[in-house]
Amino acid sequence: xxxxxxxxxxxxxxxxxxxxxxxxxxxxxxxxxxxxxxxxxxxxxxxxxxxxxxxxxxxxxxxxxxxxxxxxxxxxxxxxxxxxxxxxxxxxxxxxxxxxxxxxxxxxxxxxxxxxxxxxxxxxxxxxxxxxxxxxxxxxxxxxxxxxxxxxxxxxxxxxxxxxxxxxxxxxxxxxxxxxxxxxxxxxxxxxxxxxxxxxxxxxxxxxxxxxxxxxxxxxxxxxxxxxxxxxxxxxxxxxxxxxxxxxxxxxxxxxxxxxxxxxxx
Amino acid sequence: xxxxxxxxxxxxxxxxxxxxxxxxxxxxxxxxxxxxxxxxxxxxxxxxxxxxxxxxxxxxxxxxxxxxxxxxxxxxxxxxxxxxxxxxxxxxxxxxxxxxxxxxxxxxxxxxxxxxxxxxxxxxxxxxxxxxxxxxxxxxxxxxxxxxxxxxxxxxxxxxxxxxxxxxxxxxxxxxxxxxxxxxxxxxxxxxxxxxxxxxxxxxxxxxxxxxxxxxxxxxxxxxxxxxxxxxxxxxxxxxxxxxxxxxxxxxxxxxxxxxxxxxxx
Numbered sequence: 001x002x003x004x005x006x007x008x009x010x011x012x013x014x015x016x017x018x019x020x021x022x023x024x025x026x027x028x029x030x031x032x033x034x035x036x037x038x039x040x041x042x043x044x045x046x047x048x049x050x051x052x053x054x055x056x057x058x059x060x061x062x063x064x065x066x067x068x069x070x071x072x073x074x075x076x077x078x079x080x081x082x083x084x085x086x087x088x089x090x091x092x093x094x095x096x097x098x099x100x101x102x103x104x105x106x107x108x109x110x111x112x113x114x115x116x117x118x119x120x121x122x123x124x125x126x127x128x129x130x131x132x133x134x135x136x137x138x139x140x141x142x143x144x145x146x147x148x149x150x151x152x153x154x155x156x157x158x159x160x161x162x163x164x165x166x167x168x169x170x171x172x173x174x175x176x177x178x179x180x181x182x183x184x185x186x187x188x189x190x191x192x193x194x195x196x197x198x199x200x201x202x203x204x205x206x207x208x209x210x211x212x213x214x215x216x217x218x219x220x221x222x223x224x225x226x227x228x229x230x231x232x233x234x235x236x237x238x239x240x241x242x243x244x245x246x247x248x249x250x251x252x253x254x255x256x257x258x259x260x261x262x263x264x265x266x
Numbered sequence: 267x268x269x270x271x272x273x274x275x276x277x278x279x280x281x282x283x284x285x286x287x288x289x290x291x292x293x294x295x296x297x298x299x300x301x302x303x304x305x306x307x308x309x310x311x312x313x314x315x316x317x318x319x320x321x322x323x324x325x326x327x328x329x330x331x332x333x334x335x336x337x338x339x340x341x342x343x344x345x346x347x348x349x350x351x352x353x354x355x356x357x358x359x360x361x362x363x364x365x366x367x368x369x370x371x372x373x374x375x376x377x378x379x380x381x382x383x384x385x386x387x388x389x390x391x392x393x394x395x396x397x398x399x400x401x402x403x404x405x406x407x408x409x410x411x412x413x414x415x416x417x418x419x420x421x422x423x424x425x426x427x428x429x430x431x432x433x434x435x436x437x438x439x440x441x442x443x444x445x446x447x448x449x450x451x452x453x454x455x456x457x458x459x460x461x462x463x464x465x466x467x468x469x470x471x472x473x474x475x476x477x478x479x480x481x482x483x484x485x486x487x488x489x490x491x492x493x494x495x496x497x498x499x500x501x502x503x504x505x506x507x508x509x510x511x512x513x514x515x516x517x518x519x520x521x522x523x524x525x526x527x528x529x530x531x532x
Binding site for chain 2: 087092120
């Protein structure tokens, strides 16, 4: 029998891995995502936006942990509504939350295996899948170490290992570069490019340079709405000499945000 | 209830040329691990040359096992998986057992008091159930909420862990004080079911707090004041408690979807 990964079949079985139309999601009483339209396929998508733009709420909705308050959300070809088979959708997802919680006394291997079990992988496949995920993030030497003994950068990598253990078709990483030193960030960009080859990877970050260096696509949100979606080169081209920012990409980011704020103020 | 894969799916699973997506392959493999009937169907559906190949592989594996070193002892994976839960619940379960022990001692010293064990039985499991399903006490709450295994089944599994300690303690306490076993265990199960059913709407922690408070104020305190066993714990009430348990358990089952999402009230 030939096994085909969910990620590999994504382009042929459904047009978009992630598709949102007029998506509205509440964070408590606040409508943090308000009428967002988004379509994502295979590749590395960088999610940018200022604080309070609704990035984390959007990631939680895409991870199916928050229920949309309105609009339409389709993940891996399945509409995520009251009748959705969430278990089936979730088997094809990988998620690293912004607040990465873990059990301090677990070893890295135990933690990743535990997450594989929660993702309902076959028992016989769990040890091998966990080992591959740990090796892929470069933590093989620390597989037997307890989580509480890891540095911040290693913890983020362990978080990514649990997210990719099921070879997800949609991978959601919320602020994965927090706590990484410059060298680790370079390694991390390499890992992102590798992960995005055969899956839809959405990375939320504040670091415009990481997006430009590692992503095939830029998604900019503000006040819960899509401001811009395009290539990193196009983002750079949007910036002018008079726009604030230390790099061409940051100037493009600032220009787009300024324009959006001016339009919404009108 | 077990849902068997359809014969068509099993046939595609057994067919090496068939193009099954990975999520479906997992579903079938997880089912096959526990279902001998479906394993037989898969075996029957394979071609003769495949069976001959499997027989050769099995023989080679057997030779390899016989010639190789002794296998490493299997890890207590389930123990590791539940370690955090045991660690978190231990203080609360210890407190519950200690309070029941005090009730037994008090009953021995003051036989004129209404049965303290019977009055404590409904609320005995509530602290443990509340802690077992609380985002404040589970560091990986958000991570777990996005997995296929999250939901009512996981809550019931954790609740069973609490009841595995509370029910024997209650049974022992009731036999030591001469209280009917049915009048301690049935209210205990009814309140556990009520906590889960109400928890589907307002959160398990809040439901446990509300039910515990109402029971204490409406039943325990008046009974202590009048020094009489309340009407709801009289011997004739066991049938009502049994029916109530069934109804509440059924209600909780109908709200299973409420436990699949991240809820701020937990």
